[in-house]
Amino acid sequence: MQLFKYYLEYNKTYPYFIDHMNWGTALSKEITKNITFEKGRFFTLLVETADLEKMYDFRHGGILPQNKPLKSHPTFVQCKYVPLPRIIETEVCNYVFDFLSEQSERIVIFEDFELRPYDKNLEKEGLQLSIHNDEVYYIASSGVRKESVDSAVFSTQSAWHSVMVMANKISNLPKNLTQKDFQNICENVSQIATTAYDGEGFVFWEK
Incomplete structure (x- = not known):
């Protein structure tokens, strides 16, 4: 299913994005301190029928x-409908x-x-496991198999928090990450993606 890019x-976007990043790991917090988001653009990827x-x-x-x-519930009004399964995540893998x-x-x-x-x-399989203190990161590099990307996207997503960071000019990172690596x-x-819409999609920032 084709995705469309909406800037x-x-x-309207920065408050949600920065709040989401500040709840993240040391990498997310380092990003919020060192990147001037005004110099980039926010966008989302959605299906035509969104x-x-x-x-x-x-x-x-x-x-x-x-x-x-579904059958209506008197209290949980917003739970009356079920979104089509994992539409966005599947296309974001691509x-x-x-x-x-x-x-x-690229990583x-x-x-x-x-x-x-x-x-x-x-x-x-196909992903590098890296650690920083008590945090876990998976790293996909250029040349990785598509199945490994799928595994990374699906396994690290949750409705309430996830972050993907896309970077250029880096071929590898150590297994024990330091603040210097984060810098x-x-x-x-190049781009950063956070989960949004209660897990139904993502908000991206691009430089």
Whole structure:
């Protein structure tokens, strides 16, 4: 299903975006300190049938086309409909893969906000696992297989928090990340994506 790019007004988008980033990992917080977001643009990727009247309602779902209504609930009014499954994430996997495939020395860093270094079975095929203190990151590099990108996008998404950072001119990062590495990422950031619309989509910032 084709996605369409909609540029977002800065003043309507920045408060949500910065709040989301500030709830993130050390990398997210380093980004908020070192990047001047006014020098870039915010946008979102949506299907043609998305409800554009809800485009700035970043904290709630219902922007995607809906499956048949469920039985109405007197309290949870907003839970009457179920969005079509993972439309946006599937296409964003293609978007991220295309970014990595367009040229060498590109990486995408995925925050996994829910995992910790002591958790079991952290390794993912085709992805580098990196750690910073008690934080877990997955890194996809140019030349990665599409299946590994899919795994990273789907496994690190949650309705309430996720961040993907796309950077140029970086071919690899160490397994133990430092603040210097984060500063290097900030200097070479191309795009940043945060989850939005209660997990139904993303807000992007591009330099």
